[in-house]
Amino acid sequence: xxxxxxxxxxxxxxxxxxxxxxxxxxxxxxxxxxxxxxxxxxxxxxxxxxxxxxxxxxxxxxxxxxxxxxxxxxxxxxxxxxxxxxxxxxxxxxxxxxxxxxxxxxxxxxxxxxxxxxxxxxxxxxxxxxxxxxxxxxxxxxxxxxxxxxxxxxxxxxxxxxxxxxxxxxxxxxxxxxxxxxxxxxxxxxxxxxxxxxxxxxxxxxxxxxxxxxxxxxxxxxxxxxxxxxxxxxxxxxxx
Amino acid sequence: xxxxxxxxxxxxxxxxxxxxxxxxxxxxxxxxxxxxxxxxxxxxxxxxxxxxxxxxxxxxxxxxxxxxxxxxxxxxxxxxxxxxxxxxxxxxxxxxxxxxxxxxxxxxxxxxxxxxxxxxxxxxxxxxxxxxxxxxxxxxxxxxxxxxxxxxxxxxxxxxxxxxxxxxxxxxxxxxxxxxxxxxxxxxxxxxxxxxxxxxxxxxxxxxxxxxxxxxxxxxxxxxxxxxxxxxxxxxxxxxxxxxxxxxxxxxxxxxxxxxxxxxxxxxxxxxxxxxxxxxxxxxxxxxxxx
Numbered sequence: 001x002x003x004x005x006x007x008x009x010x011x012x013x014x015x016x017x018x019x020x021x022x023x024x025x026x027x028x029x030x031x032x033x034x035x036x037x038x039x040x041x042x043x044x045x046x047x048x049x050x051x052x053x054x055x056x057x058x059x060x061x062x063x064x065x066x067x068x069x070x071x072x073x074x075x076x077x078x079x080x081x082x083x084x085x086x087x088x089x090x091x092x093x094x095x096x097x098x099x100x101x102x103x104x105x106x107x108x109x110x111x112x113x114x115x116x117x118x119x120x121x122x123x124x125x126x127x128x129x130x131x132x133x134x135x136x137x138x139x140x141x142x143x144x145x146x147x148x149x150x151x152x153x154x155x156x157x158x159x160x161x162x163x164x165x166x167x168x169x170x171x172x173x174x175x176x177x178x179x180x181x182x183x184x185x186x187x188x189x190x191x192x193x194x195x196x197x198x199x200x201x202x203x204x205x206x207x208x209x210x211x212x213x214x215x216x217x218x219x220x221x222x223x224x225x226x227x228x229x230x231x232x233x234x235x236x237x238x239x240x
Numbered sequence: 241x242x243x244x245x246x247x248x249x250x251x252x253x254x255x256x257x258x259x260x261x262x263x264x265x266x267x268x269x270x271x272x273x274x275x276x277x278x279x280x281x282x283x284x285x286x287x288x289x290x291x292x293x294x295x296x297x298x299x300x301x302x303x304x305x306x307x308x309x310x311x312x313x314x315x316x317x318x319x320x321x322x323x324x325x326x327x328x329x330x331x332x333x334x335x336x337x338x339x340x341x342x343x344x345x346x347x348x349x350x351x352x353x354x355x356x357x358x359x360x361x362x363x364x365x366x367x368x369x370x371x372x373x374x375x376x377x378x379x380x381x382x383x384x385x386x387x388x389x390x391x392x393x394x395x396x397x398x399x400x401x402x403x404x405x406x407x408x409x410x411x412x413x414x415x416x417x418x419x420x421x422x423x424x425x426x427x428x429x430x431x432x433x434x435x436x437x438x439x440x441x442x443x444x445x446x447x448x449x450x451x452x453x454x455x456x457x458x459x460x461x462x463x464x465x466x467x468x469x470x471x472x473x474x475x476x477x478x479x480x481x482x483x484x485x486x487x488x489x490x491x492x493x494x495x496x497x498x499x500x501x502x503x504x505x506x507x508x509x510x511x512x513x514x515x516x517x518x519x520x521x522x523x524x525x526x527x528x529x530x531x
Contacts, residue, residue, distance in 0.1 A: 003328050004326065004327070004328025004329070080384075080385070080386060080387060083328045083329070083384075084329050084330075084331075084385070085326060085329055086320070086324075086326055086331035086332040087323075087326060087332075088324050088326045089324075104317075104320060104324060105313075105314065105317075106312050106314045106320050106321070107312055107313020107314050108321075108331060109252060109313075110329065110331055112251075113382075113385045113387075113388065113525065114385050114387060115387060122251070122313060125313070134313045134314055135313060135314060136313075188387075191386055191387055192386065
């Protein structure tokens with residue numbers, strides 16, 4: 001039985017909503033429009049992301065293939081980040097959203113440590129146009145848009161209709177139908193988090209991408225640049 | 241072409257292992273300072289250390305508190321874990337116990353100055369339990385992270401308590417030696433405590449090693465990271481300097497009463513207690529970087 005949550009798990013509970021996302025990997029073309037839309041919606045600073053699309057190339061020319069893996073907060077039904085937060089700054093909404101109260105967050109980073117999906121980040125403290133900074137931030141499933149009857153920004157903009165959003169408890173919703181009729185997987189279900197982002201037809205390469213270090217030259221260069229830039233800086237001193 | 245990587249790691253830097261070390265040390269120093277009032281018997285030999293011990297614990301506690309607050313992204317909100325207490329978060333309990341521990345040390349110090357034995361016993365008992373909770377909660381803070389397999393290990397809180405016993409006893413031995421009060425009784429008492437704590441640390445170190453070698457993919461990745469990034473600190477400083485060297489000193493019967501060597505063993509053990517925690521905190525968060 002989950003403990004420390006502000007709302008009980010609502011998946012399959014009659015009369016309750018359980019918002020979820022289905023990502024149809026057959027349709028993702030890696031255009032990054034979802035990442036851009038998310039960045040624009042929330043003025044997400046450089047260096048951090050609420051959502052990403054991971055890209056992996058496999059094979060040797062001419063037998064090659066490129067794989068895409070959109071990633072975001074899984075809005076778990078049993079979120080460990082919520083359980084571990086010392087101030088209840090991060091909390092679970094009764095409709096399934098895992099949200100963040102900026103005014104309460106002390107940026108102890110316990111939630112970042114607890115998240116198995118690397119879905120949280122710290123907002124820089126010196127942002128120019130948006131004054132929220134120095135606190136932990138994450139994907140919200142665009143709860144403010146959903147409350148207005150709109151779709152999340154990444155779903156709205158997805159030109160391949162790879163991202164589909166809706167109430168999983170509503171059997172007539174598109175997400176419920178997709179999950180019921182397709183082979184889907186969630187990431188790291190063994191962690192007991194009950195993640196609510198369902199992937200259709202993932203390939204081994206893309207799911208293992210979640211567990212493996214970057215291998216390409218560009219990715220390694222990117223990693224090394226990150227090390228060089230952050231070594232000894234605040235929040236990374238000692239670790240890198 | 242490229243792989244999209246992002247590095248939203250849990251950035252717990254040098255402040256956290258140092259905080260864990262200092263607050264654990266403060267706890268054990270306090271336990272030994274309060275031991276004459278709480279236990280009596282053989283612990284009476286530590287009676288002259290009472291005031292120095294409680295004063296040292298206060299200083300360590302203050303440094304630890306500053307470190308903990310400075311580490312926050314929002315330092316001005318340091319009281320929020322108590323004001324918005326969340327019972328499933330070890331950090332909330334830790335913040336509460338840290339405050340109460342400070343009150344107990346101050347009460348014990350006051351009782352020692354005014355020779356109020358009743359108050360000394362009360363604050364000694366309650367304060368010692370709270371002192372134990374300091375390393376316990378820091379270990380729990382790591383253990384509850386099921387997502388990080390190196391930390392999600394029930395031996396971590398036990399290990400942190402044991403490391404604190406070693407570092408606290410080592411500091412007490414050093415302070416008493418420097419003040420010239422290391423009697424044979426005190427030496428024997430501290431040697432027994434150190435021998436027990438360092439032996440348990442060795443057992444837990446070996447357990448860690450086995451988990452590294454035989455564990456899941458993430459644990460094996462952590463082992464590779466430990467060897468690659470922290471090999472010197474893990475094998476040389478922690479195992480050799482911090483565990484095996486003190487054990488070699490403490491196990492020889494004819495050195496049982498040698499105050500200098502027992503103190504040396506304590507200091508070496510304290511160094512190992514720091515690096516062991518440091519490696520666990522750093523290496524535990526790094527396998528997640530590519531998730």
